[in-house]
Amino acid sequence: MPPLAQRNLFHDKVRLAVTLTGIVFAVVLIVVELGLFVGFTVTTSGLIDHSGADLWITSKNVPYVEQGVAFSERKLNQVRAVPGVADAQKLVAHWTQWKRHDGGEDSVQIVGFNVDDAMEKPWNLVEGRVEDLKSPDAIILDELYKKKLGVTRVGEVFEIGGHRARVVGFTRGIRSFTTSPYVFTTFKNAQTYTGLREDQTYFILAKLTPGANLEQVRRELLDRVKGVEVFTTAEFSHMTRFYWMFTTGAGVAVLIAAVLGLVVGFVVVAQTIYATTMDHVREFGTLKAMGAPNSYVYKVIMKQAAISAVIGYVLGMIVSVFVVRASQEGGAAILMPMPMAVGMFFLTLAMCIGAALVSINKVTRIDPAMVFKG
Template identity: 50%
Template sequence: MNVVHLLNLFMFRIAWRNLFHDKVRLIVTLTGIVFALVLIAVQFGLFLGFLETSSNIVARNEADLFIAAPEIPHVNGGAPIPESRRFRALAVPGVAEVAKYSLLFVVWKLPTGAQESVQVVGFEPGSGLGGPYDIVAGDVNELRNDDTVFVDEIYLPKLGIQGIGDSVEIFGRRARVVGLTRGILSFTTAPYVFTSFKNAQNYQRLGNDETMFLLVKTKPGANVARVQADLKRSISGVDVYTREELRQKTMNYWVFSTGAGTTTLMGAVLGLIVGIVVVAQTIYSATIDHIREFGTLKAIGARNSHIYRVILSQSALSAVFGYAFGISAAKLVSLATEGSNVPILLPLETAIGIFAMTILMCLTASAISIRKATSIDPAMVFRG
């Protein structure tokens, strides 16, 4: 048994030729795969987008630890805690800085008189924790001034403003837009509006001695888990989360508890099932068309393993070409949604995962065809 026999590239060549011989069938097969892939990629990309937007406000926060009221469901559902906890936190070894932070839904009044719900994020500009990021216009230090806010440019129309310098009304108080961010999306319909903690207290009707969160920055080299444990021990009546814990809690709430994530994941699974069915059907149909050739192969001495190789090669080739077109189409969709409030993310890891899944999908889809082809009675070749 030599290398040719082992690798049997000739069976691959038969698969290749079979595939390209019938171009109409090839187009039908590839179309099926491309549709399935785009469906999977878009649904999964939406899901990734949900994960990102639901928790970006935590993920992009520079704080290592978050002190919050007990049992909050997510970052957007905080409750007031006494500001005095701050001093106890500062006394814990390993803590470098503690800053007040608030996040609350409030009413934003449009110039037309209509109202929109926004989430006001109050942070301490001097702390460097919890402020706006990806700033495209304005200086964050301007937020030290009274009644100043940053908004994301994508929400300008929704908030009824043109840009920097516009005056707005938040919870009955005037405010001026002094900066814009790009891509700070909200999972809910209420956009984030950044302002100083002092301003936020006015917009949110928060008491002077209250805060929603205390953001903790640990000293360089400090063991964050140990600091977290010490904070829990030192401060009663609060929960202490690492950034990742709060991110996960928030993400799980918005993406899974609301059903939005499950729905998009189900869409992706549906895409996978549709893909397998479409590919199985087209590959099966191609196998039936070539059944006499498989019978001839068996009659002249081919083993079942030769037949496997032809069908699997055909499936794998379909997968590769289908993937090339499908992922390109999905990338275009992803690019088109960039900067929108419903981003469809397609990172490299997902693209690689979808490739592996496409190959698996096509090979799985060949199972019925293989069964059919290997059960052929070679005597069929003598039946006219």
């Protein structure tokens, strides 16, 4: 086929620029919104997903990880006694107040764990070691929140919950979904910082022996340990994600913005492809008069849409990669996993092809007799 689609497309460079701008805008907007959604989702359950535990034991009616309710730590031994449980550890995850040097205060989430036999522990350490937490009053936090918490370097001393805390290391990229950064410390320090009684914990994490039946162990735990609920890590992760993304409406808002991006992109692309088609309507009429079946004309329009989609996608992804990289320095992570990048290509293609259908509808109705009019 002579390059009619390409030529029509590149003939009017201004219109091409408008079309591509529309597609790029849509691609970037959708990537940012979906990326935020993915980023938020991963962030909300990051603590759970990195725990390395098989089961999370909580008190009754705990909807998500930040909403833990304290219960007796004596249940730890009961958990350890259940057949199939290889190890169990206590975990504190609770809010408290951080006092900056300038006198101001910020809310933080204390994560207290057993350093000697840690299931939950800070990951992506860029300064310091987990073992450094064994020294008195030691804490590790993420470098993203240095400015917010007024921290400049390792060794600085602050006040958490009215008690001394000394920074011994930094992680990279451990975000909190809320405005309260995670502060990692020993279980004992965490009890002090959060005001938790010595005989209490917020969670118990359990690891199973190799080959143990997860459901069976869970049933045993529910039978033997009273007043608790037992979730698999995946379940608790999902509960936490669902709470933050859908119960609070945060995720829905982001998803709506992504859909709006798609709609805006669709409208812009449909409008420009329609205008391009109308510019060439006489030529399409001539094609039909020459004996071209409708399918031939559709192919030309579809090809225009597909070429626009490919160019728009490539340009959009270039911009998106910059946006995604820039977001790594900020408080809200925009993630673009490979399946999403690939999916975006097909979404862009579908958006452009869908937009072209509006034009095809018009072309179907072209009366080839128009070619005889002047």
